[in-house]
Each structure stands twice: as C-alpha cells, then as structure tokens.
Amino acid sequence: MKVKYVILTLLILTASPVLSQSTATQLSLDVKTIMQDPAWIGSQPSRPYWSEDGKTIYFYWNPENADADSLYRIGIGGGEPEKVSLREQKSLPASSGVYDRSYTRKLFSRNGDIFIYDLKKKKLRRLMKTTDAETSPRFSHDEKSVIYRVGGKLYRYSLRDGTITQIVEIKSGKKKEEPKEPKDPAEKFVRSEQLSLIEVLAERTAKKERAKKAREAGSDKVPVYYVGPFSIMQMQLSPDGRYVTLNLREKKGGGKRTIVPNYVTESGYTEDIPSRSKVGGKQAKTKLMIVDLQADTLFTVKPDDLPEIFTIRPYTTVS
Structure with a gap:
C-alpha cells in the first residue's frame, strides 16, 4: 500500500506544475497557520487504486476546492492527471471485488446492486437492480452462479438463466x-x-x-x-453447498458507551453523538456457528475443544 502512495505522489508531482509550484512555496508556519483550516496545505490525492490492466492509477483529488473529491486518473508513464466524468465512472469496475479462477471476470457490489465485469471485453453488466441491499457477492464453486447476501438471507443467482434461489435465512432472536x-x-x-x-x-x-x-x-x-441475541457479521456458503458459516456478534454486548454532546445542531437542541465504550471495558461476545443444510441443523463451533488450544509453545529459533 505504501508503494502505491509513493508512485502516485511522484506521478502527480511530476505531471502537475501547479501542484509542484504550490508544494515548493515556502510557508511560514506559526500557531495561527497551523490551527486554521487545513486547506492551506493544498489538496492531496487519496484512495489510489490500479486499473484492471495495470496501466492506469485512479485516485480521488480536489484541486478545484469543490465540495467533494472527484475521481482522477493518470497513466503509469506520467502525464497530466485527467478528471473522470460521472458517466464514465458508471462503466468502470469498483476498486475492490472478487475474481473467478481464470481472472477474466470480477464480481462486486455497488450501491446495493451486484455487477460483473468482463476483464477481456472491458464490459460491465448489472446483474440485478432492486431496492434491497445485495452484498458480499462470490462465485459458486463451479463458477456458474453468484452467491450473495441480503441481510440475513443467502441467495444463489444463476449466470446461465438469471433465476434466483434462496438458500437459507438467518434471524436474530x-x-x-x-x-x-x-x-x-x-x-x-x-x-x-x-x-x-x-x-x-x-x-x-x-x-x-x-x-x-x-x-x-x-x-x-x-x-x-x-441465532438469539446476535447479529450477522459475515455468512458464507461452503464450496460443496452443504454448509453455511456464520460469524456472529452480540447485539447489546460491550461496555457502557460514552455520551458526547453536540451543541451545534440543525434542530437547535443539544444532541448526543454515538460514541464507543471506554478503553478496557467489556467487549461484545462473538461466536462462529455452522448450518448443516443437509442435516437441517445449526451448531456452535467451540474452540475450547480443539486439541492443545491452550498449550503455550516455547519460542524456537530458526538458524
């Protein structure tokens, strides 16, 4: 990750005279300057990522001091950073996702919908458009279907005919x-x-x-x-389609949360800002459960039963 930032910074500093000049300007640092809005430093590129072919670097930047950062790109050979239009952004794959074994297709979720990107044809296809939030898409073991999640429900989408089959539903309480x-x-x-x-x-x-x-x-x-008083952090179907693993977290676990008052509000009344619990407080419980779809059972994985789980091994030196 550090290498990506170094390459990106060097490319932009070399390609943009305006940015280079503003960086080279000598600034007199005093308490007044340091404590004011950080805009005096200048806009800095953020969240860089590579294109799928590795020939372009995309990043977010705000040299125009707009209300929000915009997506830019620059070739690995240098040149002037180019702003990516909103229309073109819709045709680009997301920076993260999962690939098939041949590394020719990429799955990802964007704004609650699932997309598949053909790396060879450079074509993006939306698999579904619904009001639900479809997340965590993955290829099935045979790569003929897409397994995805909607809340506590797990679905299978056929890439052949587009049929959707619900696999299981997990509920709290x-x-x-x-x-x-x-x-x-x-x-x-x-x-x-x-x-x-x-x-x-x-x-x-x-x-x-x-x-x-x-x-x-x-x-x-x-x-x-x-699953009782637990919420789902992650759920995944096994390659053979028989088991579903559940990573769960206690809903009301953890210590008492601190209260941070917010005095500058639109309502004109003091409001509380949600905050974390104090350091050293009680942590929320987590556990791993497995659904056996074939046997129609749900069981908890207890690490205490693993052999030598509490055995402390002595340090060893490798020569």
Missing part, C-alpha cells in the same frame, strides 16, 4: 412457539368442552391443521434458523 396444549387440568377441560360443544370451532381447528400439513408436504421450504 428466538423462534415463535406454536400455542401449546394447556397443562392446567381445568384449562384443558374447558378447552376440550369448548371444542366439543361448539362444532364450528372444532371444524375450524381441524381445517387449519389439514391446511398446514398440505403446505408442508407440497412446498420446498427455505430453512430458517435463529
């Missing part, structure tokens, strides 16, 4: 239990008498049971699993 038979003898007697005396209630109950069994027998239900 506990599963809502079905109404149970009353344990109290008096309540049990009253319910039994009520159903026997009122024929309409008995028929209605029986009809619900028959409809429920018919739905379960005739539908291929998407498995749903509950």
Whole structure:
C-alpha cells in the first residue's frame, strides 16, 4: 500500500506544475497557520487504486476546492492527471471485488446492486437492480452462479438463466412457539368442552391443521434458523453447498458507551453523538456457528475443544 502512495505522489508531482509550484512555496508556519483550516496545505490525492490492466492509477483529488473529491486518473508513464466524468465512472469496475479462477471476470457490489465485469471485453453488466441491499457477492464453486447476501438471507443467482434461489435465512432472536396444549387440568377441560360443544370451532381447528400439513408436504421450504441475541457479521456458503458459516456478534454486548454532546445542531437542541465504550471495558461476545443444510441443523463451533488450544509453545529459533 505504501508503494502505491509513493508512485502516485511522484506521478502527480511530476505531471502537475501547479501542484509542484504550490508544494515548493515556502510557508511560514506559526500557531495561527497551523490551527486554521487545513486547506492551506493544498489538496492531496487519496484512495489510489490500479486499473484492471495495470496501466492506469485512479485516485480521488480536489484541486478545484469543490465540495467533494472527484475521481482522477493518470497513466503509469506520467502525464497530466485527467478528471473522470460521472458517466464514465458508471462503466468502470469498483476498486475492490472478487475474481473467478481464470481472472477474466470480477464480481462486486455497488450501491446495493451486484455487477460483473468482463476483464477481456472491458464490459460491465448489472446483474440485478432492486431496492434491497445485495452484498458480499462470490462465485459458486463451479463458477456458474453468484452467491450473495441480503441481510440475513443467502441467495444463489444463476449466470446461465438469471433465476434466483434462496438458500437459507438467518434471524436474530428466538423462534415463535406454536400455542401449546394447556397443562392446567381445568384449562384443558374447558378447552376440550369448548371444542366439543361448539362444532364450528372444532371444524375450524381441524381445517387449519389439514391446511398446514398440505403446505408442508407440497412446498420446498427455505430453512430458517435463529441465532438469539446476535447479529450477522459475515455468512458464507461452503464450496460443496452443504454448509453455511456464520460469524456472529452480540447485539447489546460491550461496555457502557460514552455520551458526547453536540451543541451545534440543525434542530437547535443539544444532541448526543454515538460514541464507543471506554478503553478496557467489556467487549461484545462473538461466536462462529455452522448450518448443516443437509442435516437441517445449526451448531456452535467451540474452540475450547480443539486439541492443545491452550498449550503455550516455547519460542524456537530458526538458524
């Protein structure tokens, strides 16, 4: 990463006389200058990344002192930095993403939608456009599908015909239990008498049971699993499609958060700024769980059971 910044800085300083001159200008540093807006330093390039063919460096820059940085590019041979138009940016792949094994296609998520970029043809294709936030796209093991996530739901998108299949759904909290038979003898007697005396209630109950069994027998239900008071940080399908790994974090874990008041607000009232807990406070719990789709089970991975997990090895010297 440091090498990228060095190359980018050298290219821009060599190619831009204006920037070079402003950099070479002697500044008198005093407390007043240092404490004012950092704009006196000049605009500095940020977030550099390579093009897919390695011939161009893209970076964000604001030499015009606009409200926000803009995307620029410069060739590895030098030259003048060139501003990239908004229209052209839409046709460019994202700086991050995942590649297939042949390194000819790139998958990435942008603004909640999933795109695939053909590196040979230099063509970008949007796979879906929805109001949902599709994230974490990956190629399936056979590279014929795209596995992606929408919240706690995991989907498979076929690159052949565009069909979408939901694989699993993970929810926080506990599963809502079905109404149970009353344990109290008096309540049990009253319910039994009520159903026997009122024929309409008995028929209605029986009809619900028959409809429920018919739905379960005739539908291929998407498995749903509950993980208690945890939120999903990451979920991933195994190459063989049988398992789903879940990295979870406790929702209300950690120590008490500090309160930072914000006095300069649009509402005119003092508002609280969300802040972190104090250093050394209690950390939120995390855990790893695995869904076995074939066995329809969910289990927790306990590192305590790993052999010699608590064994402290002595330092060794390699000569």
